[in-house]
Amino acid sequence: MGLLIYDSKLEVVIDDRTLMHLQIVIIDKLRRAEKFAISLYHQGHVITLWMTPQSRVQWVYAGNRRPSLNRDWLEALADLAAMSGVLRIIPEPVEHEHVPAEVERGREPVMS
Template sequence: MGVLVYGSQGRTFDIEDRLLAHLRVVFMNKLRRNEPFMFHRAADAGTYSVWVHPAVPIVFQFSGSRPPTINRQWVETLMIEAGGANGLRVIPEPASADV
């Protein structure tokens, strides 16, 4: 289980390493283009929404020793979600896992 640390006050969100690796690619691409977006995630304590902006510090902390392979189809789908009116909602990983 990895951790997404967001903001100067260090708000943390537990996220499974495989999903976190894919979110890192999406966040990196959106923020590199200076495209802030809303990120929504359901958790045990409820649902949270975070406004992701280039000026806010983000740390992706992985618990595993090896990086997960990246499913390009999933990244593309998550990128489309992030660019939509409702923001980025995590959707299930498609079956095909391109590297």
């Protein structure tokens, strides 16, 4: 389980695979100078955070390997945020093939 750290004060526990997908969507939106909300479960409650390009956000992963990316899930998360203005975690859609994160970024995967 990884952490999404917001403003150095709030640490939200999220599994690494979900965290990776959220990170990509969030960075993509912030790179375009978009402002949006993100709603997450934290300690039994739903919290909503306001994200702007000035927001201080960190992602800390528990595992050593980057999860593979599901393009359908990335698109669904981004579409939901664009339509509603709020990014939320939704169930991962079934994808025929997962793409390793290194390949998604144009690099060769590291074999161990």
